[in-house]
Amino acid sequence: MDDWPEPSCGPDEVIVTIQGVGLCGSDLAVVSGNREVPALPWVLGHEACGVIVATGDDVAHRFPGQRVVVEPNYPCLACGFCRSGVTAGCRNRRAVGISEPGLLAERVAVPARFTWPVPETWDVTDVVCVEPFTVALNAVRMSGLTAGDTCLVVGAGSQGLLVLLAVLHAGGVPFVVDPHVGRSELAFQMGAQDPAVLPPDATFPAVIETSGAPEAFEHALERTAPGGTLIAVGQSTRPAGISTFLLVQRRLTVRGCLIYDHPAGFAHTIATLGEHDLRPGRVLRERFDLAQAPKAFAQAADIAGKTWISLPRNEEMAR
Numbered sequence: 001m002d003d004w005p006e007p008s009c010g011p012d013e014v015i016v017t018i019q020g021v022g023l024c025g026s027d028l029a030v031v032s033g034n035r036e037v038p039a040l041p042w043v044l045g046h047e048a049c050g051v052i053v054a055t056g057d058d059v060a061h062r063f064p065g066q067r068v069v070v071e072p073n074y075p076c077l078a079c080g081f082c083r084s085g086v087t088a089g090c091r092n093r094r095a096v097g098i099s100e101p102g103l104l105a106e107r108v109a110v111p112a113r114f115t116w117p118v119p120e121t122w123d124v125t126d127v128v129c130v131e132p133f134t135v136a137l138n139a140v141r142m143s144g145l146t147a148g149d150t151c152l153v154v155g156a157g158s159q160g161l162l163v164l165l166a167v168l169h170a171g172g173v174p175f176v177v178d179p180h181v182g183r184s185e186l187a188f189q190m191g192a193q194d195p196a197v198l199p200p201d202a203t204f205p206a207v208i209e210t211s212g213a214p215e216a217f218e219h220a221l222e223r224t225a226p227g228g229t230l231i232a233v234g235q236s237t238r239p240a241g242i243s244t245f246l247l248v249q250r251r252l253t254v255r256g257c258l259i260y261d262h263p264a265g266f267a268h269t270i271a272t273l274g275e276h277d278l279r280p281g282r283v284l285r286e287r288f289d290l291a292q293a294p295k296a297f298a299q300a301a302d303i304a305g306k307t308w309i310s311l312p313r314n315e316e317m318a319r
C-alpha cells in the first residue's frame with residue numbers, strides 16, 4: 001500500500017475512477033511470487049469497474065460520468081490470431097495486472113476501446129464479476145454443453161462458482177466437487193448438485209476443471225464420459241498424470257480455455273446480463289476497503305466465495 005503517481009491520459013485512453021476490484025487466482029499468484037511481474041512495486045488487480053472521469057483527445061464514444069467495466073486484456077489486434085478473431089491467441093497480448101500495471105488503484109488509465117459501458121442500475125458486485133463471468137461463459141460454450149446435459153465443475157473457488165452459474169444459464173445440470181467444505185456448501189446453495197449422490201464411477205459429458213490443481217485435473221479426466229469434453233480453466237506448472245488409455249478409449253476431447261476473445265466475449269456477457277437476471281455478483285462474499293487490501297489478499301485463498309475490494313469513497317464521488 002503506497003502512493004502511486006496519478007495516471008496520465010493518452011489520446012486513446014480514458015481515466016477511470018475505480019469502484020470495485022475482484023481478487024482472482026492470478027493476483028494471488030503474483031502476491032505469492034509464483035507469477036513474475038515486470039517491476040516492483042506493482043499494482044495488482046484486473047477485474048474492475050468504475051466511472052470515467054477524463055477522456056483522451058482522440059476518444060469519441062466515451063464520456064466523463066459513464067460507468068464502465070474494464071476488459072483487462074489488450075491484444076495487439078494486428079497479428080494473424082487477432083485478425084481471425086481469436087485474440088486470446090495473441091502473442092503480443094498485454095495482460096493487466098500481469099504485464100501491465102493493474103487496476104487496484106483509485107484512478108487508472110485504460111485504452112478507451114477496452115472499457116465497456118454498463119447500465120447505472122446494475123449492482124457494483126455484478127459489474128465487478130463481468131470479467132471472470134466472461135471466462136465462465138466461454139468455458140461452458142467450449143464444453144459443448146447443451147440443455148439437459150449434466151456437467152461436473154471441479155473446484156468451487158470463485159471461477160468454479162461462476163462456471164456453475166454459466167452452466168445453469170445454459171440449461172445444464174451442474175454438479176460441483178471441492179474438498180473445501182465451505183466452498184462446496186456455497187456451490188450447493190447456489191444450485192449445484194452433490195456428485196456424492198451418484199455412483200462413484202458416474203461420468204459427465206462435460207467437465208470443467210477450475211482449480212488448477214494437477215490432482216483435480218486427473219479426477220476431472222476420470223469423470224469425463226466417453227465422447228465427452230474436458231475444459232481446463234485452472235492452470236498449474238506442476239504436471240498432472242493422465243492415462244492415454246483412458247483418453248483414447250473414451251475418445252475424449254481436452255481443451256484449454258484461456259480468457260475470451262475481443263470484442264466478442266465482453267459483448268456477449270454484457271448482452272446476456274442485460275437480458276437475464278443472473279447476478280454473478282452473488283459469488284462475492286468478503287468485501288474489504290482499499291486500506292484493508294493486504295488482509296484481503298492474505299485471506300482470499302481460504303475464504304469461500306470471491307473476495308473483493310471496494311473503494312466507497314470513489315463510489316460516492318461518482319454519484
Ligand SMILES: [Zn+2]
Pocket residue numbers: 023024025026046047132
Ligand atoms: Zn481474474
Ligand SMILES: [Zn+2]
Pocket residue numbers: 075076077078079080081082083087090091092093
Ligand atoms: Zn494479436
